[in-house]
Amino acid sequence: MSDYLLEVKGLKTYFNHFNKQVPAVNGVDFVVRKGETLGIVGESGCGKSVTAMSILKLLAPEAKIVDGQVLFKGKDLVGLNDRQMTRIRGNEISIIFQEPMTSLNPAYTVGYQIGEAIRTHQKLDKKTTRSRAVEMLKLVGIPDPDKRVDEYPHELSGGMRQRVMIAMALSCNPELLIADEPTTALDVTVQAQILELMKSLKEKFHTSIMMITHDLGVVAEMADYVIVMYAGTVVEYSDVKSLYNKPLHPYTEGLMNSLPKIDDPKDKLEAIPGSVPSLYDLPNGCSFWPRCPYAQEICKQEKPELYEVDQRKVRCFLYSGKIERR
Ligand SMILES: Nc1ncnc2c1ncn2[C@@H]1O[C@H](COP(=O)(O)OP(=O)(O)OP(=O)(O)O)[C@@H](O)[C@H]1O
Ligand SMILES: [Mg+2]
Structure with missing residues (x-):
């Protein structure tokens, strides 16, 4: 048995929208170990919530897990029926959402x-x-x-x-708590209190947490490991310290640059140019290339895999040995 509490492998969840398949989650892999907090970050629409709802099988009728495994304590949840899932939901895996009302x-x-x-x-x-x-x-x-x-x-x-x-x-x-933007709707002081509370409960009960947020500050505060999602895929997987010291993926780099810098408040925020592509019409090659400052020919033609770099993973040709940064 591995020490993974949750292991998501090759997860694909598609929506059927007017007879078109929308790949909201398109091949997502990650693990959550016992007692660990995994942060999931990425811009709106990148598939964070659909990933969470796929794990708990709380998907809308038009959504379907078309491929992959969700191994919870080694058992695949994808094939379980409603009755079996009810036993797991709230008992072994719980979820909290953004808007409690x-x-x-x-x-x-x-x-x-x-x-x-x-x-x-x-x-x-x-x-x-x-x-x-x-x-x-x-x-x-x-x-x-x-x-x-x-x-x-x-x-x-x-x-x-x-x-x-x-x-x-x-x-x-529960052994796993999924928190989907749990503090986004709250003001900053209350947000800090709730995060503190979650941290202390985690220490007390050794609950593993999947913390979904678009806020890199929350991730820095809470997570041990982080996955960065873009257009339905994982583009970077890293321990939190290395990610902040040196983001590998150009998208992560862009997210970091759009954070206000404390030591230089005059420094202008650099938002990532362009916007998230429509899932109906993803670009050929790497989904990020139209917004990427380092994009080269291969990025427009081929899809990058997740390459391993110092026990981290990054979906970018810059780390494939095929091209160099210029
Ligand atoms: N019922 C639906 N029908 C078709 N597409 C959907 C449906 N629900 C979600 N999607 C699409 O799936 C994609 C992923 O949505 P998801 O809610 O997981 O994003 P998210 O990363 O949680 O974003 P946010 O930060 O805004 O919460 C989006 O592009 C969205 O348009
Ligand atoms: Mg969401």
């Missing part, structure tokens, strides 16, 4: 909803379930949990609702 039901108290999450997987009586819910609210730092447990989602602030979502997600002690 859309995930919480406004008609039920938070205590009831945490209780439901627990009761789906464990047979507990009403009283025990309630005290577990209170315990969970306390764990995620909600003041007066005994009182809050009987409140409705609209009575809580955005930050508190996100804490409730985390409480719900962790209520069955």
Whole structure:
């Protein structure tokens, strides 16, 4: 057995859109080890959420996993039916989303909803379930949990609702927590508190985390390893320190350059020129070449593989030995 908790291999998820196949996730590989946080970054539309939803098989009816494996503790989830997936969701793998108001039901108290999450997987009586819910609210730092447990989602602030979502997600002690832009909708101070909370819970329970974000600051703060996605594929895979010291892929380099620099605030932000290509009409060769400052002839003709560089991986011909940077 490997030490991988999750191993995603060659995952392809396509949408059927007016009889056209849209390759939202087009051959994605990565691993998450026990207790590790993997950051997934990339611009809007690059396939981060579809990757997450593919793992949990929470895809829209028009989406289909057409190839690949999602090995969770060595077992492939792709072939599992709904009933089998229900046993895994919330119990072994949990997910939290950006906007807790859309995930919480406004008609039920938070205590009831945490209780439901627990009761789906464990047979507990009403009283025990309630005290577990209170315990969970306390764990995620909600003041007066005994009182809050009987409140409705609209009575809580955005930050508190996100804490409730985390409480719900962790209520069955999952081994993997997928967080899809968990702090994007929150203001900066609350965002920092939620990230701190996730970090401390991770240390306490050794939960592995897949942290999806477009915010490189969040990744630097939280992740051990990072995958950078572009147009449905992984273009770079690296430990977080090396990625920030020296991004390998020109796209990662572009993302880094578009971050404000603390030591030189006057330095102008360099946004990456152009925009993400339409998945209907991907360029030949490397998907990034129209925006790449180093693009050469081969990049326009052939698709690069993931090349291995110092235990990192990068999908770019500059690392293939075929061309040089100029
Ligand atoms: N129901 C759908 N039908 C067709 N295409 C879809 C559908 N849902 C998503 N897509 C496409 O799949 C691609 C990947 O979407 P995804 O939601 O994974 O992006 P993302 O990386 O999570 O972006 P964001 O940062 O905005 O959340 C997008 O280009 C999107 O247009
Ligand atoms: Mg998304």
